Amino acid sequence: MKKIVLAEDHAIIRDGLKLLLMTRTNWRVAGETGDGRMVSQIVRDTQADLLLLDLDLPGYPGVELAQQIKAQSPQTRILVVTGSQNPAAVRSALAAGVDGYLLKHEDSDELLHAISLVLSGIRYVSKALAHVLEIADCTAATSITAREKEILVLIASGHSSQDIAEQLNVSVLTVRKHRQNLMSKLSLHNVAEVTAYAIRDGLRN
Structure with missing residues (x-):
């Protein structure tokens, strides 16, 4: 309850x-x-x-x-x-x-x-x-790098940091840093909010 x-x-x-x-x-x-x-x-x-x-x-x-x-x-x-x-x-x-x-x-x-x-x-x-x-979203979105946007889409699609690291051929630590940066820029606090943002902006179906 x-x-x-x-x-x-x-x-x-x-x-x-x-x-x-x-x-x-x-x-x-x-x-x-x-x-x-x-x-x-x-x-x-x-x-x-x-x-x-x-x-x-x-x-x-x-x-x-x-x-x-x-x-x-x-x-x-x-x-x-x-x-x-x-x-x-x-x-x-x-x-x-x-x-x-x-x-x-x-x-x-x-x-x-x-x-x-x-x-x-x-x-x-x-x-x-x-x-x-x-x-606010428009202002924040313009500060997101291409790599951060790519990671945002993968997170919203349900991929783990390990999955993303393998797909992009980077380290898990690098993925986590990008994830932290984009969530800070967009004032997002968890995966559910990342997913909702991606759907609203047409980044994920």
């Missing part, structure tokens, strides 16, 4: 989120708070799989809080749930390592969809903010 922590300073919204999450038998709310200063401790104590984070919590800046949690509890995925559509806020949150960014005006089905994706290791951003992500 996946453990979820709610960090939202409006009690009515927290209650609504809890009722919605109760509709899924494989998820449970392991903790909740409206105080930014308590979030890290609750996430650590509950060993949460997912944190639903409002960026405007009192007591601690949301982006800094996300960075702190990623540092202390890297296994915990973070889905920002906020009303802010500011492009700078979106980019800052994604740069801090959050795994998803959902706007509060989205409906409950979209929230459940976003949670499912993030728990599966796939980054989610509300469709209304797609242009922000496209701009």
Whole structure:
């Protein structure tokens, strides 16, 4: 069962989120708070799989809080749930390592969809903010070398580092270095995100 922590300073919204999450038998709310200063401790104590984070919590800046949690509890995925559509806020949150960014005006089905994706290791951003992500992706993609793109396609096709090294006639260490570089440039964190990126950009069917 996946453990979820709610960090939202409006009690009515927290209650609504809890009722919605109760509709899924494989998820449970392991903790909740409206105080930014308590979030890290609750996430650590509950060993949460997912944190639903409002960026405007009192007591601690949301982006800094996300960075702190990623540092202390890297296994915990973070889905920002906020009303802010500011492009700078979106980019800052994604740069801090959050795994998803959902706007509060989205409906409950979209929230459940976003949670499912993030728990599966796939980054989610509300469709209304797609242009922000496209701009960031476009900028990052131009910095990828031909070799890194080649390795990205092979990773997304299911090849291991050993397989890729043999195909390209290079060492496994070289493959791992290229993989690390391209994932850093594209803000990708795992193979699932690499695959999703490749499919979205037409690099893999």
